[in-house]
Amino acid sequence: MASDAAAEMAARFTAVVGEVEREVGRVMVGQRDVVRQVLTTILAGGHVLLEGVPGLGKTVMVKTFGQALDLKFSRIQFTPDLMPADIVGTNVIAEEPSGARRFEFQPGPIFANLVLADEINRATPKTQSAMLEAMQEKQVTVGTVTRALPKPFFVLATQNPIEMEGTYPLPEAQLDRFFFKVLVCFPKVEELSEIVRRTTTGFESEVTRVATGEDILGLARLARDVPIAGPVTDYAVRLLTATHPKDSPSRKVNQFVRYGASPRGLQALVLAAKIRALLGGRFNVAFEDLREVAYPALRHRFFLNFEGEAEGLSTDDVIADILESVPTGAH
Amino acid sequence: MDPRFNGIKQRLLCAARTLWPAGRRPQAGTSPAPRPDDELREALRPARAQLTRQGLIDRMMAGALAAVGAAVGLLLFARLRPVEGPWLWCGLAAAAALAGAFALAIWRRPTWGRVAAAVDAAGLAERAVTALYFSDRTRVTEANETAQAFIAAERRDALQRLKGFDAAKTLPLRWPVRAWRGLATGLVAVLLLALWPNPMAAVAEQREAVRKAIADQVKAVEKVRREVEEKGAGLPLKTAAELQKTLEQLLKELKKAGPAEEALKALGQAQDKLAELAAAGERAKEAADGQALTDLASELKGTKAGQSAGEKLAAGDAKGAGEELQKLGDEAANLGSSDRRELAGALDRAAKSGAGEGPVAKAAAQAGKDLAGNDPGAAALSLQSLNSAVQAAMGAAAGSQAVAKAQSAVQTSQGAVVTAGQTGQSGSGSSGSGTGGPSGTGPGGSGAGSGSTNTEAGQRGEASNGPGSTNPGGASGNKTGTYEKLYDPTRLGGEGQTSLIGGRMSEGPSETTDSGQVSAGAGSLRPYDEIYGAYSREAMTAIDRAYLPASLRDLIKQYFSSLDPGPGR
Incomplete structure (x- = not known):
């Protein structure tokens, strides 16, 4: 019966999400809403902009998502001197064994499933704009060649709302490409205790891969129905x-x-x-x-x-x- | 567009939003809810019944508020302007508001979409709305297989939850407390307005009385008009048509007349017209020698051959009398000598007993002469001439009676309207609104006027009962009737001599000037008919000199017209 099948699919959806949240929760303390919103963005096939002061575990959370979802993870630290080619990659001269030389594309860190764009507002607008095509079209163009990015492709960017000196606020077009803007709040007192316990002792947590990229794409299709x-x-x-x-x-x-x-x-x-x-x-x-x-x-x-x-x-x-x-x- | 209009538009929009909050406005792009299928409808039915009851409560309360508001508004308005039967209007407004509210509650039952939304708001989280939306099968078939499976699952979930939905408990009936307070306040206001005396009530009563009186008089005049229409054969065609026209015009004016003044004006104009017609009728009657008819009837009744004709003549049966006289003319040659002599003598006496100048008297004298002259042919011809004269005289008499009856009806109407106006005014004495004025002139006019016309129509007794009459119709019912004595207005008018009245002796010298040129009767009481002309002339001169509204001029003219004792009186 169709309704039973639907109930089964929904149950599967909930179970996978629950498992991912549980795995992320092994590393992250608290921030349940943030985790849920990031996961929602991933399931929607979008990108998320995380805003919060330094030290709240944004980078750790993104890395943990990469581990739990069995996705290729890369991290780009945005700085004022970061160039677009540093992100999307560039053509370099490669020498063949025969001695012939040719241009070979060297992919940048954007060629991953889960890209952490750390402190994205520190890069110049020129560099930020290198993300536009990647985020919307899920492809990059270097020279005259357009290259598709791996599927699924998610950008999880972070920015610091306080330290504005030497930053370049994201343009409206760039902001609009983020599915969610998530505010990462300061942890509660009891969460802080747990954070201390986990980070200042020999505590080690193993994150299990509970879903693949294919699973994520399937769940995203299901959500649209x-x-x-x-x-x-x-x-x-x-x-x-x-x-x-x-x-x-x-x-x-x-x-x-x-x-x-x-x-x-x-x-x-x-x-x-x-x-x-x-x-x-x-x-x-x-x-x-x-x-x-x-x-x-x-x-x-x-x-x-x-x-x-x-x-x-x-x-x-x-x-x-x-x-x-x-x-x-x-x- | 002028930028100033943008500001106005914004203000209007703001006002509209305040009066009609967004929650009550139809929302742009609102998707229409399809009619639910039987299963979903059954599941939603208890909630719909509950919402219908709630709608009834809300609308009836709104209707009650509107009713009380209308009553308060009406009662306040009745204090500014006279309103006839304000409580009746209040009752009608309240009944209309309540009936409207009830009808609206029944007619505008909650839609299935609204029911689904209400159920969802009570905890079903848009399950019912979604199930209802996808009751339209085309929306399902457009979806892919997975989506269809989700829709089916959603519908099953919604129906399951609707079965366990207790509408009475989850959607309890709300009694609008604020509305109750408003209703109570309104009722208190109505009570206060009922207890607080209304200065306009007496004026409204007067208007109502006038309106009723006018309505009654419309009926009376209509009756006379019908009689004239049906039995006006005796009138000359032109006179009959004019009389009809006058009465129809009067009816028209009376029907649209509002205050008493308008009705009196219409009645006065009709009175003038009828007086003209009466005078014309009188002249026609005199020309036809109406008195001779009575004498002829009396004499003929005493004869053997003419007894039947005399009786019919006396009964006013013009047709019968005509036939008998025609028959008498045809059989004149066959009459015995004694009968012929007897008839000739009767005709001769009839001719001599009357004025002897009218056509009837002349024809009677000629017929008597021819009958006595033993010439059957000439006698037959002269009897035919007598028949013609008699027919003409009877027709004129009938016309005069009809006009007189119409005059009587109009005069009665004037009296009734004035009485109605006075009734109201006397009732309003406590509020100080009672005044002399136009209606005060009515009674005198009516009473005096009736006395004068009685002598002509011979049936003005009823008119003499007009309000304020001091001259009973009975007393004026003969030609030598005496009139009430009034002060002789020898010094009316603007150019007469001035009498200076001296001040008090202690305040200086006094001076008295003799006015001179005083008539013999000056300062004395003289019969009314002798001094009427002077009063009337002065009044006409005065209204020409002074500025007066046309309606008041007409009123004064009507007044004097009604007082007119008639020519030669």
Whole structure:
């Protein structure tokens, strides 16, 4: 029976995600929401921007994901002198045994399944833009040759929100390519104790590979088939359009927002809501799913104006106002 | 577009959003909910019934608030403007609001989409909405195999949860407390307005009385008009048509008349017109020698041959009398000599007893002469002439009666309207709105006028009962009736001599000037008909000199017209 098969697939989905979370949890202390959001991004086939102060375990978490998912992992430390070729690779002259010389492409660290772009805002815009094609098209072009990146391909970028000196804020086009922007919060007191115990003793944890890249691609396809009712889609549309000033039902948007979110925001909202529904044991998307994923999916996609910046508002404050002022509009 | 309009547009939009919050507005891009299949409908039915009950409560409460609001508004308005039957209107408004609310609650039952949304909001997390959305099979077939499996699983999950959904418990009925407070406040306001005396109530009562009186008089005038229409054969065609037209015009005016003044104006105009018609009728009647008819009927009844004609003549049966007179003319040659002499004598007496100048008297005298002259042919011809004269006289009399009846009806209407107006005014005495004014002139006019016309129509007794009449119709029912004595207005008008009244002796010298040129009767009480003309002329001169609204001029003219004792009186 079709419904039984669906229940089985959903159970498999939940089980795999549970196992990955458990494996990551062997290394990471706390940050469950962050782990869930990163995993959601991976299952949606998107990229995530992790924002948090140094030392919160961002890099460790990404490395652990690479281990648990049996994916090729690479790390790029972004610095002001990093060049695009350092990321995508370059053609080098290679000498054959016969003595002939030819150009040979030397792939950069971008050619991996899971790429950690550490402190991405430290690189120059020129270098940052080298990531654009890779993130959106999942391919890179060097010279005249375009090369596909391995599947699955995920970029997990980090940036430090405090230390702004010598940084280059990501352009809007670059930000829009991140599926989620996840805020990594400071650990709780009890979590800090556990972190100390794990890192200052002989504690060693073995991370087991619980899923392959193929598994991840299969789960991503499954998540896209979760049904969503028209009224729920309409609500997602209203949430997105509410980020645009002038006609927004949100007072804060009309007053403090310079520019609203792009349609990629809507795609992220719906896809993330579908994954959340499956993880919640449901076969349908609920309004609550959309409300829950609205923060990571939209917070980096619209921009405050000068007045909003001066008021010290964050985009999360505006999203909260949007969620309050946009009705679900059920019949 | 002018930038100023953008600001206005924004303000209007803002106001609209305040009045109609987004939650209640249809949302752009809202997907229509399909009709659920039987299984899903059955699962949703208890929740729909519960929501229908809730809608009924909400709408009835809104209806009650609207009813009370309308009642308060109406009662407040009734304090600014006179409203007839405000409580009736309040009741009607309240009933309409409640009935409307009930009808709306039944008509606008919650849609299946709304039911599904309400159920989802109570904990089903959009399971019902999704199941309802995919009740449209085309949406399922568009999906791929995995998605179809998910849709089937979702539907099973939704139905399972709906079966365990206790609508009464999960969607309990809410009694709108704020609305109750508003309702209570409104009821208190209605109560206060009911207890607080309304200064406009008396005015409204007066208007209502006038309206009823006008409605009654419309019926009365309509009755007269029908009678004229049906039995107006005796009138000359032109007179009948004019009388009809006058009455129809009066009916039209009365039907659209609002305040008493308008009705009185219409009645006054009709009165004038009827007076003209009556005068014309009278002249026609006199020309036809109506008195001679009575004498002829009386004399003929005493004869053997003409008894039947005399009786029919006396009964006013114009047709019957005509036939009998025609028959008498045809059989004139066959009459015995004694009968002929008897008939000739009767006709001769009839001719001499009346004025002797009218056509009937002349024809009677000629017929009597021809009958006595033993010339059957001439007698037959003269009897035919007599028949023609009699027919004409009877027709004129009938017309005069019809006009008189119409006049009577109009006069009665005037009286009734004025009475209605006065009733209301006397009732409003406590509020200080009772005044003299136009309606105050009505009673006198009606009473005096009736006295004068009685002598002509001979049936004005009913009109003399007009309000304020001091001259009973009975007293004026004969040609030599006496009129009430009034003060002789010898010094009316603007250019007469001025009498200066001296101040008090203690305040200085006084001076008195003799006005002179005072008529013999000046300052004395004289019969009404003798001084009417002076009053009337002065009034007409005065209204020409002073600025007065046309309606008031008409009212004054009607007043004096109704007082007119008639020519030669």
